[in-house]
Amino acid sequence: MPTSPRPRAFAVAAVAVLLSLSAASCGDDAKGDDGDLTAQKLSWETCEAPSESEGGGTAPSALPDGDLWQCATMKAALDWDEPEGDTVPISLIRAKSSGIRSQRIGSLVFNFGGPGLSGVKTLPSFGEDYAKLRTRYDLVSFDPRGVGRSAGIQCEDDEALDEYFQQDGTPDDATERTDFLDNMKSFNSACEENSGQTLPYVRTTDAARDMDLMRRVLGDGRLHYFGISYGTELGGVYAHLFPKNVGRAVFDAVVDPTQTAEQGSLGQAEGFQLALDNYARDCVSKAEDCPVGDTEQDVEDRIIKLLSDLDSKPITGVFPRDLTESEARAGIAQALYSQDLWQYLTEGLEQAYDGDGRVLMLLSDSLNGRSENGEYSNLTAANVSINCADDKPRYTTEDVEARLAEFRATSPVFGEWLAWSMLSCTNWAVAGAADHPDVRAPGSAPILVIGNTGDPATPYEGARKMVEALGRGVGIGLTYKGQGHGAYSSGNACVQTAVDGYLLTGKVPKSGTVCS
Numbered sequence: 001m002p003t004s005p006r007p008r009a010f011a012v013a014a015v016a017v018l019l020s021l022s023a024a025s026c027g028d029d030a031k032g033d034d035g036d037l038t039a040q041k042l043s044w045e046t047c048e049a050p051s052e053s054e055g056g057g058t059a060p061s062a063l064p065d066g067d068l069w070q071c072a073t074m075k076a077a078l079d080w081d082e083p084e085g086d087t088v089p090i091s092l093i094r095a096k097s098s099g100i101r102s103q104r105i106g107s108l109v110f111n112f113g114g115p116g117l118s119g120v121k122t123l124p125s126f127g128e129d130y131a132k133l134r135t136r137y138d139l140v141s142f143d144p145r146g147v148g149r150s151a152g153i154q155c156e157d158d159e160a161l162d163e164y165f166q167q168d169g170t171p172d173d174a175t176e177r178t179d180f181l182d183n184m185k186s187f188n189s190a191c192e193e194n195s196g197q198t199l200p201y202v203r204t205t206d207a208a209r210d211m212d213l214m215r216r217v218l219g220d221g222r223l224h225y226f227g228i229s230y231g232t233e234l235g236g237v238y239a240h241l242f243p244k245n246v247g248r249a250v251f252d253a254v255v256d257p258t259q260t261a262e263q264g265s266l267g268q269a270e271g272f273q274l275a276l277d278n279y280a281r282d283c284v285s286k287a288e289d290c291p292v293g294d295t296e297q298d299v300e301d302r303i304i305k306l307l308s309d310l311d312s313k314p315i316t317g318v319f320p321r322d323l324t325e326s327e328a329r330a331g332i333a334q335a336l337y338s339q340d341l342w343q344y345l346t347e348g349l350e351q352a353y354d355g356d357g358r359v360l361m362l363l364s365d366s367l368n369g370r371s372e373n374g375e376y377s378n379l380t381a382a383n384v385s386i387n388c389a390d391d392k393p394r395y396t397t398e399d400v401e402a403r404l405a406e407f408r409a410t411s412p413v414f415g416e417w418l419a420w421s422m423l424s425c426t427n428w429a430v431a432g433a434a435d436h437p438d439v440r441a442p443g444s445a446p447i448l449v450i451g452n453t454g455d456p457a458t459p460y461e462g463a464r465k466m467v468e469a470l471g472r473g474v475g476i477g478l479t480y481k482g483q484g485h486g487a488y489s490s491g492n493a494c495v496q497t498a499v500d501g502y503l504l505t506g507k508v509p510k511s512g513t514v515c516s
Contacts, residue, residue: 043073046069046071047060050121053378054118061124069094069123069127070093076089088150089150090142091120091149092142093124099134108140108225108226110226111226113230114386115144115234115386115387116147116382116386120143123140133226136503136504138218142214144202146385155195155381155385164183164187164380165368167180167326170326170417185427198385202382207234212245222245225247229255229486233439235251236441237438246445247445248503250450252450255462255466257466258436258469265422266407266410270410271456276413280300283346300412310328323357328352330363331359332345337457337484340484348360392433392434393425393432395422400423404419442474446473448509453481467511492515495515
């Protein structure tokens with residue numbers, strides 16, 4: 001099942017696991033006193049290996065020039081309405097600028113999405129991709145509050161999470177609906193039991209205030225920022241709260257800030273269906289035969305039949321687990337995040353049709369934050385917690401059933417799955433903040449907003465809505481006619497030239513620029 005009521009896209013940070021298969025200072029515009037927290041000095045040390053909650057693995061390798069990644073912990077107010085009260089640790093990582101010190105602009109802060117992805121673990125994976133940006137910036141990322149080492153939310157243990165993701169996410173009758181709701185209620189109760197004191201303080205507005213404290217502690221007059229996926233929503237909220245503190249900022253793989261959770265789920269159904277259609281078209285258009293279908297419709301029909309068969313009879317997955325319908329669908333969704341993964345989708349489908357579900361299960365594990373040793377990061381716990389703290393609507397079974405026909409029509413493969421995911425916050429312990437985020441940012445510096453026409457998780461229309469919502473003269477739209485989640489990481493020269501030009505020289509691209 002999806003890991004959130006509105007599964008705002010996960011950046012693809014675990015692709016390596018799958019590949020192994022085959023400026024001038026400005027006055028602060030802060031709203032509220034930060035107390036003594038702005039005076040803290042960060043103690044940077046060589047990074048250790050990521051924690052289990054961050055996703056595990058080994059310590060980050062040295063950068064190409066031999067420099068080592070450095071980590072530190074910042075203290076932020078747990079409750080920004082009481083900034084002199086309890087604090088929460090915010091885990092940071094940086095690569096110091098490789099360029100001439102006199103040409104250094106400042107820090108460039110990254111958020112890779114989720115919500116729930118560990119920036120501390122993710123940034124080193126893309127270090128080489130950002131080498132040019134590092135010539136004038138310290139590259140910085142962080143675990144937002146509730147994520148990884150930053151007071152990471154804890155819900156169910158690894159064994160319970162295996163069961164959680166194997167459950168039927170598209171219940172067909174009253175018994176299956178009861179089991180589905182009970183499973184979701186158990187997960188939510190575990191979050192309250194294990195992290196109840198933190199749950200009220202993981203809203204995106206809290207993380208945005210943390211970022212402004214981070215800006216000041218890092219010594220920057222303005223926040224220079226690169227937000228991807230959910231990171232665009234976080235960046236938009238920051239720009240709303242602190243418009244005068246925005247420096248050079250880029251939003252890539254853009255969340256639509258005008259949508260409710262229901263509208264977001266329906267939009268994702270459309271986006272994933274579009275990506276699946278594009279995958280099928282690509283497969284059958286190649287000179288060699290497509291091994292998973294003779295026509296685009298045949299590819300989709302065979303997937304629908306596979307999922308239907310798995311609903312009643314799972315197949316062998318990664319021992320000792322079987323591949324269920326929900327995990328197969330999650331694996332297919334994960335492969336649509338990047339065109340580089342389409343070959344593994346083909347391999348996974350081909351094997352699944354022969355009764356072997358290992359590749360699709362590995363793809364599903366990647367989406368859900370499960371490592372090869374069976375341990376889960378806190379991606380799911382953080383994702384649900386942040387979404388439920390942000391999103392005000394609380395949907396009922398009747399709400400879902402009333403919309404099922406529309407969701408199914410929008411996507412025969414993903415629609416029903418995403419419709420039922422709307423219930424994730426129904427029994428949540430904390431009230432949601434708003435129907436949708438406020439990103440109006442009059443007075444902000446220009447923000448480059450990049451939409452990808454083939455993006456499955458943050459459909460292209462969201463970029464246009466973000467440009468409009470930021471306000472006249474703030475949002476600068478750029479279109480990338482490509483596939484997958486995001487544009488800069490695609491390697492497209494046009495996109496990278498526009499982004500690098502803005503971040504490194506301040507040259508604002510012409511709004512409406514199209515890259516293909």
